[in-house]
Amino acid sequence: MSGKCEQCIVRQFNSLKALTKEELIRISDCKTSRMVKKGEVLFDEGEHINGVYCIRSGVCKVSKMSDNGRDQIVHLIKKGDLIGERSLINNEASNLKAIAVNDMEVCFIPKEEILKDLESNTSFTMEVLKNMAMSLKNADNVIVDMAQKTVKQRLALTLLYLEERFINLEEGNIDIHLSREDIANIIGTATESAIRLLSEFKKKKLIELKGKQIAVVDKKGLREIAEGF
């Protein structure tokens, strides 16, 4: 069922592109592939992942449960992304939960193999390091936005982000089906608040709601809102 890593296009999008052909063949031999259906849990908080997932297709939401019982979504992972490096590197159980937003195909590479390459292939390690540095910078930005911006601003930011990462070029829609609750859990607010603001944005012709799909119409308008008029 699973193909060969050497021929897999997906790896061009992540750190694995720094591996040599030999390393890829070795990885290919020990990896396992797996389908994850929409709504299924890829891994849960507290679980030892013991490896890295490489996403071949589909999208998953990565969240953490807060004390108040609400899930906060901290990442959206899609085709070409790696996930699980952090827990692997500091050798801890995952502090995050990953749930498929639509059907996914993922490859699992066991810990030892990745560690072997991290030890021996410097340019691979540097790639991983670069990715982490980017994620870290990104996380700092999110912290600032969460701390300083209103819910309305955060929704505008989130829509722009979703448009950028998940646009369907043919239809102009945001091409993942997130529930209103999911959206609320990205921006960190109550579902009702998110809904109300969405309909406000719609009224102002900033977005369109085609059935359940969301399409960004006025990027500039959203950007202005996100930055505070």
Add this chain to the structure above:
Amino acid sequence: MSGKCEQCIVRQFNSLKALTKEELIRISDCKTSRMVKKGEVLFDEGEHINGVYCIRSGVCKVSKMSDNGRDQIVHLIKKGDLIGERSLINNEASNLKAIAVNDMEVCFIPKEEILKDLESNTSFTMEVLKNMAMSLKNADNVIVDMAQKTVKQRLALTLLYLEERFINLEEGNIDIHLSREDIANIIGTATESAIRLLSEFKKKKLIELKGKQIAVVDKKGLREIAEGF
């Protein structure tokens, strides 16, 4: 004025501990030391740092300006910490500003030297990687807290954090002089709100305010507040 890295205790606290004696001597020869007075800027947003700072003494607050004109403090850096790795690794200008909270003594190690060691010393690279992974996990937690917790909860968390990292064992105080505005800028709220909550905590005997110093009295009580009663 500056000592030798090989003999510097501070490096035990950060990734530099993974360097060999020879590497340390080389670093020692090309590093520069510098005093930064309270309130002075170590580096600013948009600045190319071109190296890494190793903090020998003192504390600095690392912040990012939000669109609304308020500084959000995202890190507090103290003795033994390294800062600047991220910008170095992805070769970008800093997106953060660092200001000394009290007088500091810092060593600056130029970019090329660090990169040289990253390329050649795997265990050093892995140390850096581990640190990043930890920071990243931490950042995710902060995002969740910012998104989901009330200002009161965030203040309780912040006080516990400050107590843990900056306690003065003799006096039981939190041993850095942060202004009320600084504290507000950590939790992401207005100065007045922070002040009001501090005096509420004092009334409930959770903390004591000795002059400008803050001392945590009832950790358990604060923890309960932080988790939502």
Add this chain to the structure above:
DNA sequence: CGATTGCTTGACCCCCATCAATCCTCGTGG
């Protein structure tokens, strides 16, 4: 076609941002 789940809107109220006024605490210079 019930029934469960998700979406939407209304009503209510509390938290918190904002503006304003006062007090406190220094450092500085007369």
Add this chain to the structure above:
DNA sequence: CCACGAGGATTGATGGGGGTCAAGCAATCG
């Protein structure tokens, strides 16, 4: 040595954002 000014700390008043509860509506599914 004291007076004064400036910046920080504190408290009060006020209004709006957004969380929560509740009810009605649409959609999906066995």
